[in-house]
Amino acid sequence: MKSYRQELWFEVPERRGFVNITRQVREAIAESGVREGLCLVNAMHITASVFINDDESGLHADYDRWLEKLAPHAPIEQYRHNDTGEDNAVAHMKRQVMGREVTVAITNGDLDFGPWEAIFYGEFDGRRRKRALIKIIGE
Numbered sequence: 001m002k003s004y005r006q007e008l009w010f011e012v013p014e015r016r017g018f019v020n021i022t023r024q025v026r027e028a029i030a031e032s033g034v035r036e037g038l039c040l041v042n043a044m045h046i047t048a049s050v051f052i053n054d055d056e057s058g059l060h061a062d063y064d065r066w067l068e069k070l071a072p073h074a075p076i077e078q079y080r081h082n083d084t085g086e087d088n089a090v091a092h093m094k095r096q097v098m099g100r101e102v103t104v105a106i107t108n109g110d111l112d113f114g115p116w117e118a119i120f121y122g123e124f125d126g127r128r129r130k131r132a133l134i135k136i137i138g139e
Contacts, residue, residue, distance in 0.1 A: 004032030004136040007044075012126035015073070016094075018060050019121040021050075021132065025104075026111060028134045035109045037138010042101030044133050047091035047125035049098035055118040067094045067124075091125035098122050106138055 006028045008021060025041055041050050053059065071093040076082045079089030102119060105112040111119075121132050 001137060001139060002032060002034050002037075004028065004034065004134075006031070006134045008121070008132045008134065009129060010048075010121055010123065010131065011129050012123040015091075015124070015126050016064060016067075017123045017126060018063070019123070020055050020118055021121050022055075022111070022118045025119050025134055029106055029109065029111065029136060032136040034106055034136050034138040037106045037136060039104050039106055039111065040101060040133070040135040041104075041119055042133050042135075043095070043121065043130075045125075045130045047088055047095055047123075048130055048132070049095045049100065049122035049124070050102050050132055051098050051120055051122060052102050052104070052117050053120065054116045055120075063098075063122075067097065070094075070097065088125040094124040095122075098124075106136070 008024055010019060025039060029039060043050050071090040073090050076087045081089035
């Protein structure tokens with residue numbers, strides 16, 4: 001069995017944003033040489049997410065609005081976590097909703113996706129360097 005590891009680095013200029021990383025994941029699979037196996041992609045920061053959905057700008061705007069209604073950033077005093085001097089309590093909550101990781105089957109050397117599926121890095125406390133891990137195992 002083969003094993004391959006790669007990190008993707010991001011610096012999202014805004015507090016929140018979504019980055020399509022499907023191309024980079026496919027490139028990592030090609031580099032790994034794995035034809036049949038599994039690909040794990042996970043955010044390595046507790047204020048970011050990795051998820052699968054459609055690459056459609058209206059949907060991403062809907063996610064952003066929905067998440068902000070679910071856990072509004074302001075007033076920051078409403079969150080106990082922010083008593084530490086941070087202002088990112090909502091980023092932790094948004095990550096919890098959107099998820100930490102995805103696992104996708106690799107078949108014939110490519111992601112075994114359904115129609116319209118793509119992998120995204122979701123940032124909820126941006127403006128600094130963060131990373132996601134790609135881990136591929138298989139034959």
